[in-house]
Amino acid sequence: xxxxxxxxxxxxxxxxxxxxxxxxxxxxxxxxxxxxxxxxxxxxxxxxxxxxxxxxxxxxxxxxxxxxxxxxxxxxxxxxxxxxxxxxxxxxxxxxxxxxxxxxxxxxxxxxxxxxxxxxxxxxxxxxxxxxxxxxxxxxxxxxxxxxxxxxxxxxxxxxxxxxxxxxxxxxxxxxxxxxxxxxxxxxxxxxxxxxxxxxxxxxxxxxxxxxxxxxxxxxxxxxxxxxxxxxxxxxxxxxxxxxxxxxxxxxxxxxxxxxxxxxxxxxxxxxxxxxxxxxxxxxxxxxxxxxxxxxxxxxxxxxxxxxxxxxxxxxxxxxxxxxxxxxxxxxxxxxxxxxxxxxxxxxxxxxxxxxxxxxxxxxxxxxxxxxxxxxxxxxxxxxxxxxxxxxxxxxxxxxxxxxxxxxxxxxxx
Numbered sequence: 001x002x003x004x005x006x007x008x009x010x011x012x013x014x015x016x017x018x019x020x021x022x023x024x025x026x027x028x029x030x031x032x033x034x035x036x037x038x039x040x041x042x043x044x045x046x047x048x049x050x051x052x053x054x055x056x057x058x059x060x061x062x063x064x065x066x067x068x069x070x071x072x073x074x075x076x077x078x079x080x081x082x083x084x085x086x087x088x089x090x091x092x093x094x095x096x097x098x099x100x101x102x103x104x105x106x107x108x109x110x111x112x113x114x115x116x117x118x119x120x121x122x123x124x125x126x127x128x129x130x131x132x133x134x135x136x137x138x139x140x141x142x143x144x145x146x147x148x149x150x151x152x153x154x155x156x157x158x159x160x161x162x163x164x165x166x167x168x169x170x171x172x173x174x175x176x177x178x179x180x181x182x183x184x185x186x187x188x189x190x191x192x193x194x195x196x197x198x199x200x201x202x203x204x205x206x207x208x209x210x211x212x213x214x215x216x217x218x219x220x221x222x223x224x225x226x227x228x229x230x231x232x233x234x235x236x237x238x239x240x241x242x243x244x245x246x247x248x249x250x251x252x253x254x255x256x257x258x259x260x261x262x263x264x265x266x267x268x269x270x271x272x273x274x275x276x277x278x279x280x281x282x283x284x285x286x287x288x289x290x291x292x293x294x295x296x297x298x299x300x301x302x303x304x305x306x307x308x309x310x311x312x313x314x315x316x317x318x319x320x321x322x323x324x325x326x327x328x329x330x331x332x333x334x335x336x337x338x339x340x341x342x343x344x345x346x347x348x349x350x351x352x353x354x355x356x357x358x359x360x361x362x363x364x365x366x367x368x369x370x371x372x373x374x375x376x377x378x379x380x381x382x383x384x385x386x387x388x389x390x391x392x393x394x395x396x397x398x399x400x401x402x403x404x405x406x407x408x409x410x411x412x413x414x
Contacts, residue, residue, distance in 0.1 A: 258286025
């Protein structure tokens with residue numbers, strides 16, 4: 001069945017538009033009916049495995065919480081970090097678990113901010129967002145109060161043989177500091193679709209860790225992350241994607257006034273026949289902005305890793321300093337890595353650099369470890385750990401409880 005027919009069938013399976021997201025649902029559904037699913041002719045989707053994307057749409061959606069039969073086993077949470085577990089249609093009492101410095105947004109704050117950040121990214125044929133708009137029936141909308149320091153963990157498990165959709169809106173008020181860890185967990189034959197909007201006001205420091213771990217059997221994930229930074233703000237994003245049969249991650253960061261700092265470090269690890277893609281966009285809407293972006297990938301067996309990194313520096317973004325680096329390890333002749341930097345620079349007084357490398361584990365380093373009595377398996381593990389560390393070491397401290405490093409090492413076969 002063609003993608004367009006599968007999309008129409010999926011849309012017809014959705015319940016009637018309802019609730020406070022009714023308008024958003026209508027927008028998403030109308031755009032999907034009008035545009036349909038993308039094709040290989042769309043540059044942003046040119047390398048997409050559409051059979052995997054069609055599988056994403058083929059799973060039945062969650063209508064009510066009776067569909068949720070079992071909850072995932074989670075590690076014990078840190079004492080100094082509150083944990084929110086997002087289950088479909090079960091979040092009415094979520095405010096009971098919030099730290100003192102975090103509260104639900106008012107209806108007026110939601111109205112003023114919902115959809116505005118992702119709309120400002122101006123992505124053509126924005127299918128990822130439309131899929132979420134069409135489906136999501138519930139919104140988690142939180143704000144971190146001015147001049148407070150808080151830690152928060154948000155966990156979203158998958159449901160076996162089901163598709164779920166979540167929408168999150170965060171407002172970080174002036175002068176606040178937030179240490180945020182988000183964990184997405186796959187399940188066998190499951191699908192997730194996430195839309196996260198974050199408004200970062202002036203003098204805010206947000207350390208954002210994102211761990212996205214799928215399962216071996218037909219788990220899929222599409223996640224759009226849209227962040228708007230005000231001046232003098234600092235945003236640090238460190239993300240890991242692994243284990244998804246199909247995954248697409250779209251981080252979009254807009255420095256709305258310039259004079260902000262952004263650090264992005266991502267790692268995606270693929271095996272078997274998986275396809276994991278990151279499509280990032282960073283745009284500067286004012287002068288004196290700073291960006292340091294590092295994207296790493298490890299591809300083994302017959303897997304496919306994709307990175308497309310877009311940086312937009314218009315005329316008004318003078319004195320911008322931006323650096324983008326894509327570093328990749330190819331561990332199999334059958335594996336594939338595609339990396340594509342896109343720099344659109346109109347401003348003439350800037351310092352912008354980019355680079356991309358594709359290599360294998362260094363024979364000299366491996367030989368050194370083997371000569372010291374370390375067996376081949378452990379030597380490869382040590383080299384991979386060292387490669388991962390540049391991203392992993394910057395995750396929030398509580399990330400270690402999720403034991404993802406062992407999985408990253410164990411699943412990769414040279």
